[in-house]
Amino acid sequence: MGIEKALAKQGYLLSSVDFLTNWARENSMWPMPMGLACCAIEMMAFAGPKYDVSRFGSEVFRFSPRQADLMIVAGWTTYKMSHAIKRIWDQMPDPKWCIAMGACASTGGMHRVYGVVQGVDNFLPVDVYIPGCPPRPEAVIHALQTIQEKVRTEHSVLQD
Template sequence: MTASDVAYNGKVEGDVIVTRADAVINWIRQHSVWPMPMGLACCAIELMASAASRYDISRFGMEVMRFSPRQSDCMIVAGTVTYKMAEVVRRIYDQMGDPKWVVAMGACASTGGMYRSYAVMQGVDNIVPVDVYVSGCPPRPEALLDAMMKLQDKIGRDSSVRNLRKTKAVAAQ
């Protein structure tokens, strides 16, 4: 490589990329999802396995598991949500910054599972909006990885610039 190869070339040739702001923002968001594991029961074991070397969730840009809601943008609710824990789950969801997504992992988080009792909430979607449901009791790590890829597709289709304007308008009030 010579000095002339490194020097500034004033001509616009093949190094220009034209795109929409939505596409760039969504590409960044979908390839850097920071999940927060909300392990409430046995599904949390399969959630941990998805981050281990065999399944390696980091291949999809999700290796940074954060245990602080302020540093995460995706809550993975894994397991049985009791009414006692429902308030905690909602408070943690409210502490997450926008945009935020929720994955309900397992039959218990999705529908209450086999527990039809006074103590178990029949689906976490009663307290927080759920973006992706993962079926199974407990679901395999492959099912969680598939759900996370579906979430990435959903993030890629989002209208992020319009959502940024809404957030700024709400913050200004």
């Protein structure tokens, strides 16, 4: 009988620090909503009771950047607003993740004018892009699950 089974019989649980911290992070994502345009309505629906986002641990929208670890940029961004969004992003503690929600946040959408940023990835590191105009709440849940999978497989130390 292996040492793991012997310890399990005695009531001990063996795990790694990476597994435990990633499990806690993955199941308690607190979004920082940046609802800038029409996609914000779908982001609000995503947080409502119909889609039950609390089963993913993300029902608590934090409006303080120091309490959030997931930024959802929903809608088109002007160059003036991009500086405020970047400042809020910089105030969020590490590790942090970003979702670009909708065609406008991802590529500028139909707003091909000089005052609109052609994708928030020009000033933020985006982890997941959600297509659509506006995307459905189910797509936001899928993006959240993608971020959770990314968190689940992260390692605190580089492995050879």
